[in-house]
Amino acid sequence: MTVLKASRRKASTKAEQRAEMIEQILDAAELLFSRHGLYGVTLKDVAKQVGVHHTLINYYFDDKKALFNEVFARRAVVTSERRMRMLEEYEQASAGQPTVEGALRAFLDTDLDLYIEGGESWKNYGALASQVANTPEWGAAMMDEHFDPVVLRLIGLLKQALPGCAEENIFWGYHFVSGALMLTLARTGRVDKLSGGLCRSEDFAAVKQRMSTFMAAGFLAICRKEEPE
Template identity: 40%
Template sequence: MKSLIIETIICQMYKVTMNKTQKPTNQRLLDAAEVLFAKDGFSAVTVRQIAKKAEADISLVYYHFKSKRELFEAVLMRRAKYLNDLRLDELEKIERRHEEDVPSLEEIIYAFVYPLLKKLSEDHDEWTHYFSLIAMVNNSPSWGGQMMTKYFDPLVHRFLKAIRRVFPDCEEADLYWSYHFLSGALTLTFAETGRIDNLSDGICQSSDMKSIIERLPKFIAGGFSSLCKK
């Protein structure tokens, strides 16, 4: 109640008209920031641009998120937990089916990548900016190690534990390098750069999620097997 009163006062001070059909202000700010950060990166985007796109007063950015960096982290966190839960659910379903034996490597990899690609395929307009942002963060020396570690490492370790059951004799270095290469393939796919469209003269499209879902788990499983199978 207190937060609602404070926001109402701020809005009245700056004569901001709140449309009852709009999302809450903090959600509009997150949506706007996600689009702008994905397009132009963290440094190039200003708080004023975010507020303008969200149709909110700039003071409300600082009220809800304190700083541009905290807003950036909130954008990443908003969907990360949801996606991680989807992937963990898929892995646990597979493990329940294999209580008496070990799942196949391809099943485990499928559980890791399929929920992401499925979301991108079914709700492309809603998710494309977030996945582009993840691709950018994962390839940034300034952000990749810190941000990806914070939001995704616990889930990654859970999947690597499952893969160790498939390859109990795999060297730790080979396991982590295999994941490193998986991460690169996945985030390049997220970026949808159109590179493969040009390279293949239109035979393939970087937005063709059906073809990616059919091929990527097999490709990644082949890489893990090549390095880890003794």
């Protein structure tokens, strides 16, 4: 019995060490990919960042794209599940009468909170996601795979909130929302320079305070244009 317990503890320790090493690799790769993109990073770069020999990276991941995919998927599942849950809760709370801004806040504010509360690692992921979203060759497929269900859930709520709005305008509206969110997550610093420091691209709390209200007004404006005079 004692030998069996000791064996289990040892196995557990090895499993924990493996999990910890994988997390270190993913964190290092996430940082590098967020700054230099898929093609600007090598497995040797990741190994150097972690402080291990590059063969160890190959032990855990078949190639760089496999590592990149795992980095992207790790947090994608968190934000997708969290937003889906909030959209479902909002739909129930609205009792069949959602508003445009309410739906957008369930979607956008929930996501922005992750970057506000999650520290630099989540902000690195946000920058990475903005790169993926703007890479049509393979990034669009990754976005489709991980985010289509939650985006379509938002679209469904917006259709409820805007029953007279042409479907194409709702999809265009989401397109504009997505573009603004991706630019925010990229943290380019451009708004800092344009505003003379009045606004900061790092200030996700300021974005959260304004974005849903601004975008809701846009949805309502393009839908009002459809109404007969």
